[in-house]
Amino acid sequence: MSTLVTRPRARRHPAERRSWLLTVVVLLIVAYFLLPLWWLAVASTKSNSDLFGSFGLWFGSHFNLTRNLADVFTFADGVFLKWLRNTVVYAVSAAVGSALLSTTAGYALAKLRFGGRNLFFAIIMGAIMVPMTALAIPTYLLFAKMGLTNTPWAVILPSLVSPFGVYLMRVYAADAVDQSLLESARVDGAGEGRLFFTIALRLLAPGFVTVLLFQLVATWNNYFLPLIMLNSPEWYPLTVGLAQWQATAQGGTGAQALFSMVIAGSFVSILPLIIAFLFLQRYWQSGLAAGSVKQ
Amino acid sequence: MxxxxxxxxxxxxxxxxxxxxxxxxxxxxxxxxxxxxxxxxxxxxxFTNYSVIGRAKWIGLANFRRLLADPFFGVALRNTLVYTAMYVPAGLLVALGCALVLNLKHRGVTVYRVFFYIPVVASTVASATMWYWLLNPTHGVINVVLGWFGVNGPAWLYSSRWAMTAIVMMSVWATFGTNMMLFLAGLQYIPRDLHEAAMIDGAGVIRRFWHVTWPGLRRTTFFVLLLLIIGAMQVFDQAYVLTQGGPGNSTITVVYYIYTPGFGDLRMGYASAMSFVLAVIILVFSVLSNRLTGHDLEAAS
Known part of the structure; x- marks a missing residue:
């Protein structure tokens, strides 16, 4: 750990003192961020009595992971599997839709000249600053008028476009697509459609993946929107279903037996996103970088 | 052709x-x-008394007037501001601190980055089922570890004094990864020569931070601050899953309170009035933070 702060040309004594202090701070932070995850991994292997009876950061007397997983997937006729399927459908359609729409809109804002461009950008900024949660009630009323509450559309449609995604793609496109390249292709007679599909789209790929992942995570984890829009459990995503299990377990009256199942269910619900993130993290980082720094 | x-x-x-x-x-x-x-x-x-069942009647400013006198809305607003006042600085400091440490060239840093990011992809609901246990006054890891050092930990979620702090602890944990990434990205754009020049001039770590790093991160800081404030003003999931607004209404937030009359009692007119007020408050905060950092987000490229 001491190599952390020993940099070339730094004076020696203060550097060593700092390094000791810094190491402690780093260890505390690492504990703060990693121990809860470790706890979850360990707890999902525990039986219900071990959850209450054994130390949280180490395994209990029984290794109960398979039993817990079986409970998760078979409880109430396998409703968890339905929730998982719903979550995948909502998150994937929102992510793909949002990435496509953000890419075209971001490209248009950064690279095409047309009247009303600035007005459109102002609308996006407004949408970032007055986010959906604050407007949940009127959005619900709107969907109720259209007869779309308690259908998957109520979750997918509002997630189809993210103002943050459009903003990010605009910044990314401004940088990634060379204006002179576009101009010379235009002089050569390439149409705007061909310019976008053959030249720009490839250059915009990292931004596209960033928005895709961003919206995948946001929709996968969205709780408030599906909570207000859906009322039959068969349409629930994982978040709403798990929260309901947790509430039942917390409610007591013998339902505490559900706790080990809720914890294993939470563990299962996180895994797909961790895997997606690990595979695509290179893109994710470079895309986010553009959005926050350059503007 | x-x-x-x-x-x-x-x-x-x-x-x-x-x-x-x-x-x-x-x-x-x-x-x-x-x-x-x-x-x-x-x-x-x-402006109406719409309640899903029956016809809506125009009642003018009655909902807004009632809002001003509603003690619960006052409590919800105060709790939300308390949450914001704790969450925004804590989230900013932790994210910036971690980014500064991870920015030093060091073996294993990439692994830390990936691990630090995992809480972000965990949903608030999954995080809440976790922290519900970590924060348990008797079996919870936090109080057990505090006990090793002779500290008698508070009842956290069961204490009206500590419940909001507990929710902030969980929220910072759950969201700091994104902000850390943004800061890390921002740090890449500060020219190395600036640091080296300052070092040659004999500037120590702290002076280098104030005169080189901090000004260089201005845009990123603004952006992170905006995301933190907008997120904080809408806090709901944690309070709904972990404490149901309790104990003693200490964790009722504005969105939580909008949800209750709206979907609990179907008083949509009143809930809509509150939604509008919240939207305006968030907009004002966004514009203010925009002004304060002296950075106009719309004046782009």
Missing amino acids: SHVTTRSRGTARHFQQRYGYAFIAIPLFLFLVFTAVPVVLALGTG
């Missing part, structure tokens, strides 16, 4: 216009439907 090469500048402009509008048509439509229409609808419904 010959007609293409002789195409006038005006026609090229015309094509750009057409593609421009085609490319923004769907997003524009969706933004209007899901942002502009709800704002108008919130204001419109806010």
Whole structure:
């Protein structure tokens, strides 16, 4: 750990003192961020009595992971599997839709000249600053008028476009697509459609993946929107279903037996996103970088 | 193809216009439907006593007047501001601190980055089921470890004094990864020569931070601050899953309170009025933080 702060040309004594202090701070932070995850991994292997009876950061007397997983997937006729399927459908359609729409809109804002461009950008900024949660009630009323509450559309449609995604793609496109390249292709007679599909789209790929992942995570984890829009459990995503299990377990009256199942269910619900993130993290980082720094 | 090469500048402009509008048509439509229409609808419904069943009646400013006198809305607003006052600085400091440490070239840093990011992809609900246990006054890891050092930990979620702090601890844990990434990205754009020049001039770590790093991160800091404030003003999931607003209403937040009359008692008119007020408050905060950092987000490239 001491190599952390020993940099070339730094004076020696203060550097060593700092390094000791810094190491402690780093260890505390690492504990703060990693121990809860470790706890979850360990707890999902525990039986219900071990959850209450054994130390949280180490395994209990029984290794109960398979039993817990079986409970998760078979409880109430396998409703968890339905929730998982719903979550995948909502998150994937929102992510793909949002990435496509953000890419075209971001490209248009950064690279095409047309009247009303600035007005459109102002609308996006407004949408970032007055986010959906604050407007949940009127959005619900709107969907109720259209007869779309308690259908998957109520979750997918509002997630189809993210103002943050459009903003990010605009910044990314401004940088990634060379204006002179576009101009010379235009002089050569390439149409705007061909310019976008053959030249720009490839250059915009990292931004596209960033928005895709961003919206995948946001929709996968969205709780408030599906909570207000859906009322039959068969349409629930994982978040709403798990929260309901947790509430039942917390409610007591013998339902505490559900706790080990809720914890294993939470563990299962996180895994797909961790895997997606690990595979695509290179893109994710470079895309986010553009959005926050350059503007 | 010959007609293409002789195409006038005006026609090229015309094509750009057409593609421009085609490319923004769907997003524009969706933004209007899901942002502009709800704002108008919130204001419109806010002037009525609409309650799903039965007809809505125009009642003028009654909902807004009631809002001012509603002690629960006051409590919810205060709790939300308390949460914001703890969460925003804590989130900013932790994210910036971690980014500074991880920015030092060091073995294993990439692994830390990945691990630190995992809480972000965990949903608030999954995080809450976790922290519900970590924060347990008797079996919870936090109090057990505090006990090793002779500290008698508070009852956290069961204490009206500590419940909000507990929720902040969980929220910072759950969201700090994104902000850390943003800061890390920002740090990449501060020229190394600046640091080296300052070092040659004999500036220590702290002076280098104040005169080189901090000014260089201004844009990133603004952006992170905006995200933190907007997120904090809408806090709901944690309070709903972990504490149901308790104990003693100490974790009732504005969105939580909007949800209750709206979906609990179906008083949509009143809930809409509150939604509109919250939207305005968030907008004001966003614009203020924009002004305070002296950075105009719209003055882009």
